[in-house]
Amino acid sequence: MGNMALQKDRNGTILFLLLPAGEPGSRSGLGVVSSSADVSKFVAEHCARSDTGYVCLVCGTGFASRVSISVHARDMHVNAGVVYLCPACKKYCNTKNAIKIHISRNHPHMKGVDVNRFARKKQ
Ligand SMILES: [Zn+2]
Numbered sequence: 001m002g003n004m005a006l007q008k009d010r011n012g013t014i015l016f017l018l019l020p021a022g023e024p025g026s027r028s029g030l031g032v033v034s035s036s037a038d039v040s041k042f043v044a045e046h047c048a049r050s051d052t053g054y055v056c057l058v059c060g061t062g063f064a065s066r067v068s069i070s071v072h073a074r075d076m077h078v079n080a081g082v083v084y085l086c087p088a089c090k091k092y093c094n095t096k097n098a099i100k101i102h103i104s105r106n107h108p109h110m111k112g113v114d115v116n117r118f119a120r121k122k123q
């Protein structure tokens with residue numbers, strides 16, 4: 001399975017040993033974005049069932065499904081301050097979905113790439 005080397009540290013956190021080469025002077029995307037385990041932990045601690053579905057206890061927003069509240073938690077809370085920089089046209093997107101939509105509309109040849117690689121900490 002490629003030459004992607006994964007190794008777990010003592011806490012069970014997967015470390016990415018083979019990071020893609022970042023642009024000079026900027027941090028690589030991987031390591032900026034939190035893992036899905038972090039998102040699950042956040043949802044377990046800060047989201048609750050409501051009459052209509054789920055509610056985020058941090059900001060009070062309601063959601064119909066667990067999937068939609070997980071996306072909200074990931075983009076708005078866990079990865080708050082992360083933006084995605086399109087490598088093709090240097091456009092910044094605020095969420096993972098936004099960069100995916102941007103790429104599928106504007107750069108269809110890049111469809112399917114791992115957009116976590118485009119993540120940057122907001123300055
Ligand atoms: Zn929220």
Ligand SMILES: [Zn+2]
Pocket residue numbers: 086087088089090091102103106107
């Ligand atoms: Zn673009």
